[in-house]
Amino acid sequence: MAPSATFLALISTLVILTSPAHALPNAVAHRDAQDSCHCFPGDACWPAPDLWNAFNGSLGGRLIANTPIAAVCHHSTLFPYDAAACSVLQNTWFLPQTHFDSSSSMMASLPTNNSCNPFLDASAPCTMGNYPVYSVNATGPGDYQTTLQFAQAHNIRLVIRNTAADYNGKSSGAGSLALWTHHLKSKEILEYRSNGYSGTAFRFGAGVQVTEAYEFSLAHGHLVVGANVPEVGLVGGYSQGGGHGPLVSRFGLAVDQVLEWEVVLASGEVVVASPDSAEHADLHWALCGGGGGTYAAVLSATVKAHPSLILSTANLTFALPPTAQSPDAFWEGVRVFVEHIPAINDAGTQAIWYVEATAFNLATLFAPGFDKTALDALMQPFLDALDRLELPYSYASEQHPGFLEGFLQQPGTGAANLNIGGRLIPRTLAQSNGGSAALTAAIHSITSSSGVVFSGVTFNVSNHAPEHGVGINPYWRETIFSAVFGTFFDWTDWEKNQRSADTITNDLLPHLERLTPGGAAYLNECDFQQADWKTVFYGANWVRLSEIKSKYDPNGVFYALGAVGSEGWTQQVDGRLCRAT
Known part of the structure; x- marks a missing residue:
């Protein structure tokens, strides 16, 4: 119709x-x-x-x-x-x-x-x-x-x-009143020179979406780091909040790519913030991971260009056989996969995977720079483990003509139809004695709750931090995957959704928090009710980020839930925003 x-x-x-x-x-x-x-x-x-x-x-x-x-x-x-x-x-x-x-x-x-x-x-x-x-x-x-x-x-x-x-x-x-940046679609290739970077770069307006950035950069023989989701805005909360995607294990997070930000301050002044800026290097640092909609309104960002790469992808599913006497083999398969994640990440690839009840789905393994043979070799140790466990599985891999073709063929994601919680999972947990078993037990406990889906997005960005530093929570550098889980939204039972949100906060998320004391969560993929959010979202950078917020936005013009400075506000029952007393 x-x-x-x-x-x-x-x-x-x-x-x-x-x-x-x-x-x-x-x-x-x-x-x-x-x-x-x-x-x-x-x-x-x-x-x-x-x-x-x-x-x-x-x-x-x-x-x-x-x-x-x-x-x-x-x-x-x-x-x-x-x-x-x-x-x-x-x-x-x-x-x-x-x-x-x-x-x-x-x-x-x-x-x-x-x-x-x-x-x-x-x-x-x-x-x-x-x-x-x-x-x-x-x-x-x-x-x-x-x-x-x-x-x-x-x-x-x-x-x-x-x-x-x-x-x-x-x-x-x-x-x-919303400042809607969606139609700022400018795209430019340039040669960029600075103390920390010399080479090809791209400047994108605030409204450019990930697929548009991929298309433009590839048309000029290069790639840029972007999200797994085609529709996400590259320069907005994605890059300002961290930004993982299929290329981050090779080139770093989105925040590691930004050479300069063009912004409008709360005062109305237009400034360009870069690490070399005499006056605004601190603003560049804060915008690179300190959260979107917080310090200034971004007009554009200039990001690093990377060589164009071939792309191979793989997917794999396995589930508990109907005739199985025990679920132990299935959960051992999940544990072995968790143990295999560091190898996936260290190869420069990325896995997006899900567990629901007793079904495992490696929806996409992105392998930039890999041909099909190399990707299959990377996955073979895990497939051998599934064979030893006598777990039936379905595995397929493909080498694509180009990066964009392979990217767009992968399963898409719809509008967010979940109540979610999230946690960054450190490498030390997966590799410690008994760590993979403890993490798998936590996943089992979380997904045992009716209707809960657990997902992981893997990456290794430990060696990609720019010399000048960025404001993202340092915990990212020791993380092997971002864990996000949730319950599907019920559009006809609002009270049920509120109960689900509370269950995530009070019952499910603690399974991961107990395994990662002093840990972190991705501020773009988190529980909105996170109690200790200052530490969990921003870590050791909280104090400096707060100082930069006060410097550039002393009156709190920019506000977002869980953003630096939001602690100075409370939301009333009718939604009105008032100063905290």
Whole structure:
């Protein structure tokens, strides 16, 4: 079925503000916001329609009055109900492009707070909830500056969003104005010279997505480090938060690639931050792993170029046979795989794998620079172990004509339909006496909980840290895989989702925390309820990152859940952001 005109209009990337009726969506009882809180729709301090219209004019008509894309599924004041459009939306809801082409939608489920759910009855409420009230379709530094000025002048919560490929809703917020960077698609190849790097580089605008970066770099005979997911924005929270992917064991994390950042500060000043910068080397350091949407609004990043490589891939599955008398052989197979991870990583390859109940799926093993024969040789010791265990398995490998062809053939990922928790797993655990057995036992305990899926993304970035240093948690350098597990979201039982989130925090994640005392989690793939998040996300870099945050954003203009500086704020029941007391 082709999308209806109503649906296409709703997800249009340029919904221009034309009606004062859009000025107060999700209005609450009028009240004056206290000085310690951001102004909120319905407050006397909330800008009147003529101010929003004037703001829109100053942006050349690029202000968007947001409506949740699921409004077509409800009888509400936000948008007319359209059964045909709703059916289309329900059928495409779990596709990333449904959300990244929207100025307000979120790929993650729980942060929506059930405010406009396309899978509930049409009579269910649909409100703005945690969606940004307005978004600015930014096209350059002038739009950034105008937006920053307006948000601060009217004490409005600001969020930065690109594709919204974010598990924890950092790019959204109730009563917020979003700086939408998705259409900053500039791409440039250049020869770069600095104290730490001389050679070919690429400069990408803040809205460039991973596949676009791969395509452009390969068209010029090179590769850049990017994510496993094609739709992720390269320059946004991905690179600012760490950034793993199929090439990181060969070339380092995304944060290890950034030669310079072009940003707009909260003050409106446009600066270029690099390790050689006399004034802003500290900002470069913080942006390289200290978290997105925190220190400045990024316009572009210049990253290292690497030689183009061939690519081979493999996949493997095995499961507990129906006739098995005991699950022991299956879990021994998982343990042997865990033991094999260092060899996979040290070869410069990457494995993405899953365990659910008593089924194991190595969905993709990326082997850049490997032909099929070399990849099969790398995997043979593990296959021999499965044979000894008499575990039936399915294994296939393929050498691709080029990197991009192989990358795009791999299983895709949809919009985040999980409540998740995460932990970085150190090499010492997998290689210690009894460590692989203890880790496998933890995976067994986690997946024994009904409906839980455990996944791992492997890498070795121990030798790729730039000499000038980066702000990412140092724990990454001793990590062999990022463990992420979760429960599937239930779109018709919100209380169940909240219980699942609490189960992850209180019951499941502790299995890994006990094995990794003083450990860490990837701030882009984490439990949003992580209690000791300052240490877990930022480690030994917390103090310096906090100092840099105070230097460049003393008034806390930039905020995101779990970001440096977020400890200075609390979120109220209605979503309003207030200063912590």
